[in-house]
Amino acid sequence: xxxxxxxxxxxxxxxxxxxxxxxxxxxxxxxxxxxxxxxxxxxxxxxxxxxxxxxxxxxxxxxxxxxxxxxxxxxxxxxxxxxxxxxxxxxxxxxxxxxxxxxxxxxxxxxxxxxxxxxxxxxxxxxxxxxxxxxxxxxxxxxxxxxxxxxxxxxxxxxxxxxxxxxxxxxxxxxxxxxxxxxxxxxxxxxxxxxxxxxxxxxxxxxxxxxxxxxxxxxxxxxxxxxxxxxxxxxxxxxxxxxxxxxxxxxxxxxxxxxxxxxxxxxxxxxxxxxxxxxxxxxxxxxxxxxxxxxxxxxxxxxxxxxxxxxxxxxxxxxxxxxxxxxxxxxxxxxxxxxxxxxxxxxxxxxxxxxxxxxxxxxxxxxxxxxxxxxxxxxxxxxxxxxxxxxxxxxxxxxxxxxxxxxxxxxxxxxxxxxxxxxxxxxxxxxxxxxxxxxxxxxxxxxxx
Numbered sequence: 216x217x218x219x220x221x222x223x224x225x226x227x228x229x230x231x232x233x234x235x236x237x238x239x240x241x242x243x244x245x246x247x248x249x250x251x252x253x254x255x256x257x258x259x260x261x262x263x264x265x266x267x268x269x270x271x272x273x274x275x276x277x278x279x280x281x282x283x284x285x286x287x288x289x290x291x292x293x294x295x296x297x298x299x300x301x302x303x304x305x306x307x308x309x310x311x312x313x314x315x316x317x318x319x320x321x322x323x324x325x326x327x328x329x330x331x332x333x334x335x336x337x338x339x340x341x342x343x344x345x346x347x348x349x350x351x352x353x354x355x356x357x358x359x360x361x362x363x364x365x366x367x368x369x370x371x372x373x374x375x376x377x378x379x380x381x382x383x384x385x386x387x388x389x390x391x392x393x394x395x396x397x398x399x400x401x402x403x404x405x406x407x408x409x410x411x412x413x414x415x416x417x418x419x420x421x422x423x424x425x426x427x428x429x430x431x432x433x434x435x436x437x438x439x440x441x442x443x444x445x446x447x448x449x450x451x452x453x454x455x456x457x458x459x460x461x462x463x464x465x466x467x468x469x470x471x472x473x474x475x476x477x478x479x480x481x482x483x484x485x486x487x488x489x490x491x492x493x494x495x496x497x498x499x500x501x502x503x504x505x506x507x508x509x510x511x512x513x514x515x516x517x518x519x520x521x522x523x524x525x526x527x528x529x530x531x532x533x534x535x536x537x538x539x540x541x542x543x544x545x546x547x548x549x550x551x552x553x554x555x556x557x558x559x560x561x562x563x564x565x566x567x568x569x570x571x572x573x574x575x576x577x578x579x580x581x582x583x584x585x586x587x588x589x590x591x592x593x594x595x596x597x598x599x600x601x602x603x604x605x606x607x608x609x610x611x612x613x614x615x616x617x618x619x620x621x622x623x624x625x626x627x628x629x630x631x632x633x634x635x636x637x638x639x640x641x642x643x644x645x646x647x648x649x650x651x652x653x654x655x656x657x658x659x660x661x662x663x664x
Contacts, residue, residue: 223248224560227308227315229298229489230323231258231281234525234545236611238321241553243288246560250315252308256281256295260610262542263619264343265386268352269393270635271626276618278346279611298324298489301496303518319520319556322489322507323549326526326540329483329504336457340478343386352479354639356394359477360402361637363409370474376414377475379462381454382482383420384427385577388437390479391418392579395444401632416446417473419464421482423450426577426585428539433585436594440579454482484540486527497521502529502537511567513552524548533570542609543573576602 224247228235231253239251260277267274285291300309301322307314328342341351356378363375378394380387398414405411418425418441424434425441425448438448449466456463462473486505493499493507497518500508506529507515513528515521525545529537538544551568558565574588578599586598593601603623610616626632 224556225250225316225318226321226556227252227317227319228321228323229253229308230325230525230527231255231293232261232323232325232525232545233542234323234325234549235321236281236284237546237549238323238524238553239285239288239291239549241550242556243285243291245290245553245557247290247556249288249291250294250317251281251285251291252294252296252298252310252315253281254295254297256293258284258611259346260606260615261344262606262609264346264349265389265393267346267349267634268343268390269356269397270353270632271393272619272622273634274346274349276615276622277610279615284611299492301489301492301521303497303521306520317520319522321522321524321549321552322493322527323523323525323545324487324489324527326484326486326504326506328480329485330480331483333457336480339457339460340381340480342480343390350638352390353634354637355477355479356397357635357637360398360406360409360411362476364406365408372409373413373415374460374474375476376409376411377473378414378416378477378479379473379475380416380418380479380481381462382480383418383422383425383448383450384481385575387418387420387479387481388425388441388577388579390481391416391441391446392444392583395441395446396580397632399445412445414445417475418446418448419452419454419462420448420450421453425450429575429577429585430587430592433587433592433594437577437579437585440583440594444580444583484526490523490527493521493523499523506537512555512565513548513568522552524552530568530570532567538570539575541575544570546609547571574601574605576605578602 226247226249228239228251236258239249242249257278257280263277266272281293296310296312298308298310307316327344330336341348359375363372366372380391395416398411402411425438426434453465455465460476464471490505490507494501497515499515507523508529509523510516511532513522513524526540531537555565572589576586578584582596582599584599584602585594586601607616
């Protein structure tokens with residue numbers, strides 16, 4: 216579809232994550248006017264959120280102001296706002312503060328946590344998608360050790376020193392490894408009344424292995440590394456309830472109740488609400504978690520000037536399965552749509568989008584990681600080095616790269632984590648009272664994680 220170039224073309228991008236940001240950067244010199252809308256004024260490097268949650272880095276180290284990133288793009292305006300609706304007939308998006316017209320719309324609003332119908336678990340078992348999520352996790356993790364130090368009852372102390380992580384995908388594996396390093400190395404000399412080596416870290420997974428999307432041999436390597444760190448792993452395990460700091464699980468016919476004061480959720484995702492809006496306004500098809508099924512060029516089948524990229528897109532035109540929700544996919548999709556817009560301005564088109572796999576990486580601990588680079592698979596120290604350099608490379612701004620490099624080098628040689636701050640609500644009793652008052656009196660269905 217050729218775009219008439221008689222007047223300045225208006226591109227609206229919703230979402231400043233990897234997909235939206237890379238689309239905006241790629242359009243920096245195009246003969247278009249770009250408006251990037253995001254609820255936040257910063258881009259967040261989500262792959263390192265677990266390091267914020269475990270005190271390795273601070274939020275500012277993995278965040279960059281969107282205006283600063285795009286300052287040189289003189290054709291780009293950044294708006295801190297929230298998109299509530301889309302009007303395809305009038306070609307405009309509706310925000311909290313008004314309507315913004317578009318000629319081409321790119322939606323890249325990502326995904327959030329999925330509790331499989333048990334949203335009341337969210338207060339007890341937070342997920343990890345935002346800075347606030349990471350700070351809440353950090354508060355709970357370090358508050359657990361502080362509370363154990365003061366606790367005199369052995370049973371309650373064990374509960375404070377028990378960490379349950381639901382879901383053994385990359386986020387769950389990385390969280391488990393980082394907490395193990397905290398408990399068994401970083402904090403071992405910091406307390407007087409407790410022995411942090413008695414910490415119990417339990418990783419639950421509904422499938423038959425950790426890192427299910429990875430090749431089986433790398434899953435086996437990751438599991439061996441986690442067990443060596445002291446992490447207990449339970450696969451083929453269903454979470455059936457989370458209530459009163461007790462996780463109920465089912466493994467075959469075996470029912471188990473685990474008393475844990477720190478429960479972290481890494482089990483699933485659901486699409487942002489804008490996916491449902493697009494379905495209602497355009498007739499777009501959604502998959503079971505609410506992602507938008509897109510055409511081979513990432514557009515909506517009935518709306519060729521609306522594109523969906525990143526985690527919100529279900530792109531199943533390459534290999535028959537949807538592409539994974541990882542940063543490289545979103546980056547490449549954002550850049551592709553930017554090129555396609557410029558081609559259409561010239562009355563041309565592009566071949567269908569094709570994702571170039573550049574690797575899947577997951578870190579387990581210091582000197583331990585697994586990497587599937589397509590042409591080769593590796594684990595151990597070499598995979599860990601690949602993980603380090605890949606993440607440094609993809610951090611957006613130079614100062615972030617430098618700060619994170621220095622902090623990682625310091626942590627590597629000292630095993631110290633300098634961002635071990637407890638912020639936010641310091642009194643858990645108030646938090647627990649609120650949970651008790653808000654808890655729904657019903658028995659939820661079993662969940663495969």
